[in-house]
Amino acid sequence: xxxxxxNSMLLTEKTLDNLWQQQRLTLQNxxxxxxxxxxxxxATFQEELKLSLSKLDKKRVSxxxxxxxxxxxxxxxxxxxxxxxxxxxxxxVQVDVENLELVRAQFQYEYALRQATEELNRLKTxxxxx
Numbered sequence: 001x002x003x004x005x006x007n008s009m010l011l012t013e014k015t016l017d018n019l020w021q022q023q024r025l026t027l028q029n030x031x032x033x034x035x036x037x038x039x040x041x042x043a044t045f046q047e048e049l050k051l052s053l054s055k056l057d058k059k060r061v062s063x064x065x066x067x068x069x070x071x072x073x074x075x076x077x078x079x080x081x082x083x084x085x086x087x088x089x090x091x092x093v094q095v096d097v098e099n100l101e102l103v104r105a106q107f108q109y110e111y112a113l114r115q116a117t118e119e120l121n122r123l124k125t126x127x128x129x130x
Contacts, residue, residue, distance in 0.1 A: 004123075007064055010071045012116045018045040018076045019109040025078065026102045029093050036089035040081040040098070049074040 022043045032038040052070040085092040 007068050010068050012112055015112045019105050021076050023105045026098050029098045033093040033095050038091045040093045041078055043076050043078050045076045
């Protein structure tokens with residue numbers, strides 16, 4: 001058995017990767033807040049994963065490797081905001097909203113990182129007995 005590639009660790013790894021990308025996208029929006037015609041971008045990950053896993057849930061019996069494959073296969077989707085611009089130059093970036101999104105993603109990233117660390121510490125305790 002591969003102790004490090006559990007579905008929990010796969011999900012945490014995928015979550016960390018996607019939160020990192022979301023932070024980069026938010027910083028890109030903030031950096032382009034003065035660029036005429038720029039449209040804010042946002043990313044979705046959870047909805048895609050939830051849909052993939054709900055398909056397995058309908059089977060009633062899912063193997064761990066099927067769940068792992070769905071986690072691995074889920075992707076981050078980048079969308080362009082369709083919100084209307086309040087500015088004459090067509091830019092629809094709202095810096096205050098982007099700053100809040102950045103803080104939210106940072107807290108989520110720290111929480112996911114803490115989960116991974118705690119799981120690895122539990123494995124270490126089981127292996128070493130201390």
